Amino acid sequence: MIGINKQYVKSLLKEQIRQDGRKPDEFREIKIEYNVSEKSADGSAKVKLGDTEVIAGVKLEVGEPFPDNPDKGTIIVNSELLPLASPDFELGPPSIGSIELSRVVDRALRESKILDFKKLCIKEGEKVWLVFIDIYPINNAGNLFDACFLAALAALKSTRFPKYDEKNERIIYEERTSKKLPLEKNTPIECTVIKVGDTFLVDPTNEEEEVMDARLTIGILEDKKICAMQKGGDNSLSIEEILKMVDIAAKKIDHIRKAI
Amino acid sequence: MKYTKRFDKRKFDQLREMEAKVGVVKRADGSALFRIGKTIAIAAVYGPRALHPSHLRNPEKGILRCNYNMMSFSGSGERIRPGPSRRSKEINLIIQKALLPVLDLSPFPNTVVDIFIELTQTDSGTRCAGITAAALALADSGLPMTDLVASVSVGTVGDKVVVDLTKEEEDFEGGATDIPVAITPRNGKITLLQLDGNITKEDLKKALELAKKTCKEIHTLQVKALKEKYGGDKK
């Protein structure tokens, strides 16, 4: 039913209101629940942005480091657009949408240096911790980028190392230690701003995403520096528009951070 | 070998603590969450909808497709690699067969009803939890059904016939038999039966009777969850 609804969304925005009654720069309620898969995952969290719901889990493994980074562990971010979460998602190998989602989350986590990969080294050149972060939308009511990033971050925060038996070189998953992941202070937050006509919106619903012209996801650190970006959508943005979107995101960051 | 007391102190005919909720996935046509102990299954139903590729279409009635998946972090050991495995494909099949007997898809020729089941945390009994959740999601979606389906695993641990085995019990050193069963509660008919282990015919009979009895408890919870979505039972 696209097309007929775009005009309606735009006419509402002229009055500075959205279909669900929010203002353009207003987020839906953010709810975070930690350790939702405590029995199985080393870290896990569920994030709700209004009706959008995402679950993320962390599993730690021990592996060999990359030859060019012999003293560093790493993160592996994976997301899957489960057909459970939306009539528009299909079964099969990872879609291009899920690959983009994983990579955008990965970029902000990696570039923010929230996780010092050197601290994941067990024995240089031989053994390092690998941090697998798997993210699954349960219900897609829009803004999966921000919800998935928050879920990944929250899951990392709740992660505790399982016991590692060095002698037999195996992880004893049943015995989780109290040691947490060495996370740094300067936490990044991602905020997505979309453009519909002449208006900029944060935390879009799926219906708003259907009618958007362009999208910009911005990763911002606590010191307000930008650590990652991704533009999406079919239309272009001017430099002025991009700077305006960065301003809008920067203003929302503290609000989002409070939830975590 | 004697099994005198259950690891988690339950009675031999006692289920783990359960939770059921309907309508948990807003975008789906029907959905439900079912938790038994630490095993959590979420099921969503989409359809009847268009079926592709078209050679799979049945002009007499709609078809049912099930997809069971354990989230990568939901296993007890290492991370599970994403994507279907031989195990999950077999489970898809037996879940479909467990649900079809109560489902009437004849009003929807050429279409498909998709059920997606995701496990977010596991501690044995995942296929049974998946079936119980899926039956709720189907009912929630408004499809015509002659009954619900409730599912539980029964079996033997050592010398005892027990219900709802945990992982620890399945691995009992004195031997264990695991029998996942699904039952239509009103008539007590069996729609899923698998067995692996070592059991006498007498114990099998006892185990199936136990399944029938305990599935009634699961069914009571299913009915409550469905009615709760609309404000609960007024009676």
Next chain:
Amino acid sequence: MTLLIKDKDIVVPGEILAKGMDHLPAQGTSRENENIIALQLGLANINGRLIKVIALSGKYVPKFGDMVIGKIINITFSSWIVDVGYAYEANLSMKEATSDFIERGADLSQYFDYGDIITTKIVNVNKQKAIDLTMKGPGLRKLKGGRIIQVTPSKVPRIIGKQGSMISIVKEATNCQIIVGQNGRVWIQGEDPKKVRLAEEAIRKIDKESHKDGLTDEISRSLKEKKK
């Protein structure tokens, strides 16, 4: 010989509604030996000896004579293909679309173009659910502008209300034009987008709370409050 439920109880598939031969199974129920059982999640409805279940969810199943809201999604040499919200598309032939004489090879998009929204009527459904539509009949036309929302098809009668009582309340309070298709698509148009939103909110509330008593009064009250 006994009725096990009351009128308007929520019932679930497989639930025994009545025992004995005193009652007769109607829509959403069936007889199994001496029991009448529910086949759907819904609201029990007892009318004399008849027991039926009014569904609270479910997809649209096309029926002869239904007025539905559709969208043109394809144009062939001699017909339009229309999405009416069922799994498969419906067909609108030239003959049923207009009384105009259309020349061979004429451009059909001058009548109905891709993306056009129409109110149309089902004139034929076969066993395999192939659907034929017509534009001949009162009120069947192309809809311009406005907004479309999807509600549960089985709740359309509730949204319309007895003799249109419910939908009239919404129309009057919001000054919107509203058309409700049997396929659960609702078209809302109004000058003031805020009022369109108000109408949408009211209709979604009726959809969600259709099983509640006294809903007409509640909708009327809440619309009056919001108007202030």
